[in-house]
Amino acid sequence: MRKKTFAKGSLLMMTMLVSSNMMAGTPELEGNATSNAVKAHRVLVIGAQDNVKSNYFVTDMLAEDTQINPDSVCYIYNKVIEDNLAQLALKSKANFTYVDGNAIQGTYHDILEDIKTTGEGENQSSDLTFVNATQLRSMLDQAGADYLLLLDNHYLKYQEEPFKTIFHYVNYSLYDGNKKKLAQGSNYFTSINPQSEQQMLKTSRKSTAKMLDDVESTLTAMRK
Structure with missing residues (x-):
């Protein structure tokens, strides 16, 4: 279904190369291999700082149930989504490449500190009002990216009724x-208990695919 903190922010980033073949409309170019002009957009994917929250679970509870180090909870939750995006992109004619955090030096950390959120619970979204535009552009340039896909929030909403x-x-x-x-969006997946990294990779795949579709649709529409 779709709607239209714990540890430090994820240090794992990646750039998403979103490409599509745009057929030329002139008859003389039809059937010619050169008529396919490849349009590509590179998207840097990062997780906001301390972006794993819950109405019930705290860090130690998640760590105990999932065997994830308490200091790595935020990192792992972001990594799961990023890894799924990378795998799904291969099937959707897009490509992901990972960018080492050291490649963008301190800019990334400065920007994370300035990202704010609005809304509550599962309705939170990011706000870049206080982010320095020059620093943002510098970070994207260092990553070789045109756009930023920010994982605003992972919100674990627990309920006991009618089912746990x-x-x-x-x-x-x-x-x-x-x-x-x-663009902004929110998707969700469900589980009975907190999940390990490998379990989340499986259960979050369908909802992550919707995120990828949203990004690709937005960028495709911008070309028109």
């Missing part, structure tokens, strides 16, 4: 280099 269920909401926002929000 954890709703894992993943909120995200897509920005250009001028801090303009191009």
Whole structure:
């Protein structure tokens, strides 16, 4: 279904190369291999700082149930989504490459500190008002990216009735280099108990695919 903190922010980033073949409309170019002009957008994916929250679970509870180090909870939750995006992108004619955190030096950390959130619970979204536009552009340039896909929030909403269920909401926002929000969304997956990294990779795949579709649709529409 779709709607339109714990540890330090994830140090794992990646750039998403979103490409599509645009057929030329002139008759003389039809059937010619050169008529396919490849349009590509590179998207840097990062997780906001301390972006794993819950109405019930605290860090130690998640760590105990999942065997994840308490200091790595936020990192792992972001990594799961990023890894799924990478795998799904291969099937959707897009490509992901990972960017080492050292490649963008201190800029990444400065920006994380300035990202704010609005809303409550599963309705939180990011706000780049206080992010320095020059620093953002510098970070994207260092990563070789055109856009920023920010994982705003992982919200674990626990309920006991009518059935014991954890709703894992993943909120995200897509920005250009001028801090303009191009798209935002929220998808969720469910589980009975907190899950390990490998379990989350499986259960979050379908909802992550919707995120990828949203990003690709937004960027494709911008070409028209």
